Amino acid sequence: MTLLLTGTGVSPGIAMGKAHVLRRGRPDVLEYAIPRQHLADEVARFRRALDSVTAQLRDIQRHIPANAPRDVAGFIDTHLLMLRDRLLAEDTITLIRERQCNAEWALKIQQDNIVSVFDAMEDAYLRTRRDDVAYVIERLQRTLLEDEGGVPPRRNLRGRVVVADDLSPADMVLLQEAQIAGFVTDAGGPLSHTAIMARGLGIPAVVGAHTASSLLHDGEDLIIDGDTGMVLAGADGRLSRHYRQQQKAARQHARALRALADTPACTRDGQAIQLMANVELAEDLRALRHAGADGVGLYRTEYLFLNRTEPPSEEEQLRHYRRLVNASQGRPVTIRTVDLGADKLDLDGAGQALNPALGLRAIRRSLKEPEVFLVQLRAILRASHQGPVRIMLPMLTSPAELDQALELLEHAKRQLKRERRRFDAEIPVGGMIETPAAALLSEHFARQLDFLSIGTNDLIQYTLAIDRLDESVTYLYDPLHPAVLRLITLTIEAGQRVATPVAMCGEMAGDLRLTRLLLGMGLTEFSVRPNMLGEIKRRILDTDLGALRPLMQQLDTAYTEPAVAELVTRLNAL
16 A cells, blocks of 8 residues: 655755665653753763864864765855854853753753744844754764664665654755755754755655654655655556656656757747746856856845854855856845844844844834945945946835945945055845835835845735734745735836846745736746746746736735736736
8 A cells, every 4th residue: 555745845855765764763861950060071072062062073074075066065054154153162161050950951951042032033044053053963972872773884875764853954965965865854944054955866755754764664666856845655657657657757847948048038929038046056157057047036144144153254255246246157146234133143143022023123123224225235346347247235125224224334435545555346136025015115115226125025914914823824824915916016117217137036936837827917127946947937038928918917906815816817818
């Protein structure tokens, strides 16, 4: 009998092979008291564990394939940095001394403290960084407990589908070296470092399959679909043949999308569309080049400011921005100034707001801390000397905010001129339309700025008064809500009236079901996740804007979500 499990497909492709179940569970950590006279010994034991895990990770680094994406090494570097971080190293030692407890237990307390801060973050990508904290602390605890069960074997896994409760980036290096066919895990999400690494290494993967490691058995035949998130155990001959054909078709489809890389994104009736990529990592830049994107439509900078008590220096930021600009090879790069809010404060946890989404975040926070904002603006300006760069201001709500931000930008330019530093004096500046207030004032912003970009994730949240993190109301989160579509239309039309380009960089832009709807609304610039570039381009190439117009006239009278959904279905059937 065939067993079907479902999870989240995070790395595309179909993998077929015998299961290898990695049963290791969590380390069994107990609390026990340390007599005061032995506290120094316990601290020394903890320091030895830090040194040992550092050595383990450096050994894993040496096994990273030469042709692996640079991010693979970068993730291991991140974990090595965590081992030296004050929050993990020094604060744990403080806990050992103050609570007179064993090191494993102090780590557990510290993990709870750190993870609670990450859990409160609104940004999904940043929230997943708690997994890195968990990986590092678990490895430390296993080392303290002399438990070697957490390390996957390096041999006899060739062609196997690995099943585990969870995997770390370090595990991924070892499993890739062992030439596994794919993997499925109980935990994890699409933005975890493990998922990103799987995509970078081209390993089909399904995560978040909950009970996979307890229901699946060593040696049974598995099929995993990294696109749909489906896991099949014990499939019969008919199903196996079906999936072999799917494997073949997927390879052909991927080749067909890659063949479009040099084809401009243009509708059948000749409307040129700018197709950009949302970029967070070097892996994304590689996908950008392979899919033939026109540039970077959104580069988030928050990660530079996290997990530290002092903001990054101008030189540190400059190094990151220069690397990005150089890797983009002449394509424009849109750098969003930091969208750091009350939900993303440093790990000291100071100043957590009751409702972070409505608190001191994004441009509001930058204007409250002009000395920090000025440093970032100077770094972006200096990077603009390396290639085309655009600055994007997040979450504008009032003209006064824009005026203050532009004045600080001019101040940064005057400083750099006095210092005889080179930069693009005409650097384009844009703003994100993420609130109903900004959408209603979009014509004003369009007149003041060089471009606008609609951030649909927040625009939907604020328009429909839905906390995206509150599971009890997420069913109301609907991009097809007529009010949301009215605000998007308003913004696009405002841009058209004053000849200011309007882009979209939220999740809606990368939703293939909505591409024709957005084209019909007049959107001419999409910025999407790199893995969607090829599919969105193909849909653009298959669209005739003239054929959409009669149906699009019905959007003005579609006052319910089902009516809009029916319209979308009819558009996609053309």
